[in-house]
Amino acid sequence: MADFAQNTNVKSAVRKLANPIAGVDAFNTIVQNVITSNPFGCVSYMSSGANHPPVEKTRESYTARFVYQDTDAKTVGKGAESYNTMAGFTAGISAVLANTANNTAHAGTPVHDAASDSFSATLKCHDPNGEIYLVNFSRQQVTISSYEDDSIRTKLETWADGVTALA
Numbered sequence: 001m002a003d004f005a006q007n008t009n010v011k012s013a014v015r016k017l018a019n020p021i022a023g024v025d026a027f028n029t030i031v032q033n034v035i036t037s038n039p040f041g042c043v044s045y046m047s048s049g050a051n052h053p054p055v056e057k058t059r060e061s062y063t064a065r066f067v068y069q070d071t072d073a074k075t076v077g078k079g080a081e082s083y084n085t086m087a088g089f090t091a092g093i094s095a096v097l098a099n100t101a102n103n104t105a106h107a108g109t110p111v112h113d114a115a116s117d118s119f120s121a122t123l124k125c126h127d128p129n130g131e132i133y134l135v136n137f138s139r140q141q142v143t144i145s146s147y148e149d150d151s152i153r154t155k156l157e158t159w160a161d162g163v164t165a166l167a
Contacts, residue, residue, distance in 0.1 A: 012145035013153050015160060018167050020139045024062065024119055026165055028086055031057070031121045031137055039159045040152075042125045045132075058124045058134075062089035065116040066096055068108035077106035089119070127152055142166060 021027045034040070035055050042054035061084060068077035081096055083089040096102070097110050120138040127133065133147035135156065144156055160166040 009148055010146055011148065011150075011153070012143060014144075015142045015157075015166065017140055017142070017165075021165050023114060024086060024089060024117065027119050027121075027137065027139065030163060030165060031060075031123070034123060034135070040125055040155050041128060043128050045126045052124075052126065055123050055125050057121055059122040060084060060086070060120065062086060062119040063117060064089055064093050064096070065113040065118075066110045067113050068103070068106035068110050070108050076108040079106075079110070086119075 021030070035057060038054050040055070044054050045052050061082065063080055063082045066079040066081075067075055068079070070076045079096070079102075081092050083092050093112050097112065099110075103110060118139055120136060123135045123137075125133055125135060127147075127149070129149055129151075131147055131149060131152065133152055134143075134145045136143040136145070142156075142160060144153055147153065
């Protein structure tokens with residue numbers, strides 16, 4: 001029986017943030033900045049007959065958290081709603097807050113617990129050296145995965161050092 005032989009040295013690295021990213025707008029600004037300004041110097045490429053941009057968002061997720069309170073501000077329930085777009089997240093918060101039937105079922109008034117919200121986005125990047133790697137942003141950390149060349153990590157570290165929210 002044949003053994004598997006390693007043919008690449010794929011790496012991943014995580015930067016834990018000292019403080020969570022303040023909110024969904026700050027998070028979106030960081031992600032959109034990477035897509036539009038391409039601070040890592042990525043290049044477009046062809047794959048399976050399709051042209052891909054240097055940096056593209058491949059996945060995103062947003063979860064809004066709610067606390068239901070009675071007239072004495074005592075917690076009588078909790079809830080969370082997940083969305084696959086920022087627009088859905090924003091609209092969903094308004095919908096939950098306005099859902100009279102749900103509020104009645106909880107016997108309380110919903111309060112959006114924005115400090116407990118979570119969100120993430122994964123970007124696929126094509127380095128000039130030909131490598132495709134992933135950068136995942138979440139509220140608490142940034143992860144680089146599927147890279148081999150350490151210069152990729154160095155580029156991202158240098159960039160992240162200049163972004164206050166990613167300290």
